[in-house]
Amino acid sequence: MKLIRKISFPVMPIYYAISSLRNKLYDLGLKKSTSYNMPVICVGNLSVGGTGKTPMIEYLITLLKADYKVATLSRGYKRKTKGFQLANEFSTAESIGDEPFQFYNKFKQAVLVAVDSDRRNGIEMLQKQNNPEVILLDDAFQHRKVKAGFNILLTTYANPYFKDVVLPSGNLREPRAGAKRANIIVVTKCPKELAENEKNKIIELISPMAHQHVFFSSIGYANEVVSLETKIKIDDLSNFTLVTGIANASPLVHFLNDKNLNFEHLNFKDHHEFSQEDIAVLNKKACIVTTEKDFMRLKQYESLKAKLFYLPITTVIDNNMEFNTLIKTFANS
Structure with missing residues (x-):
């Protein structure tokens, strides 16, 4: 794998240029990005691989479900169906994907669980059929046809985006500059009791913008x-x-x-x-x-x-009261 990445190094500038141009076109409004008059929260990452998106979505569901009609919208990776699907008693991992199926099994009495590779169509279908009050977008940070009102960017402690490069030589789906779109950046899978001086070093490397908040989370095992x-x-x-x-x-x-x-x-x-x-x-x-x-x-x-x-696992967030307040403040907006 390392050899392949070294060989593919000459391709990296091409990938970087294409993904940067795509983002610039959206930033300038030359490519259409649809926003919504309801709270839409996106959970995503810059990297390929697991950063903890599923437990973060579950954390948000648990936080919001008592006060809002919540829906989750995922791509439904590797499902055997096409188009918009709303989870029901006949759904399986094959019909909606394993992670949405997990959401449905755990929270089926409390949330709507939908899948659609076209997130814009998925949101429109949810609004038309079910009228949710908050929509959680799972793994949609690069789905720029939708402009979420609030973006949560996840990056792991072991492999942070600020030490990585774009595909195919690295693991980034887009250049590091994409992190500027985030409202919250969460460093996930941290060691328990991460020292404050190490947190400060990581925050310095992230160099958050004035509107951004940085949090640290760890995995809680049952x-x-x-x-x-x-x-x-x-x-x-x-x-x-x-x-x-x-x-x-x-x-x-x-x-x-x-x-x-x-x-x-x-x-x-x-x-x-x-x-x-x-x-x-x-x-x-x-x-x-x-x-x-x-x-x-x-x-x-x-x-x-x-x-x-x-x-079972959960996301354990340091300073979770501040995190929760930011999320609920947006949901109330």
């Missing part, structure tokens, strides 16, 4: 794993198989190792579609622990139900 029928304390687990199909499983692996648990790790690519051969391998395992996103894809297999568990 103390038990959950199946369709029962729960088990993490400390009571033994000799299990960890199955992950996410962008970066390292934080989860480190968490389980820190607990001195005995497990093997089957690590698949992000959004992996489990084949019959994969399921045959998993059928031979005594106990399987996975992520909630992977659980949404695997729970359909009857042979796995009795031994399949997921570990």
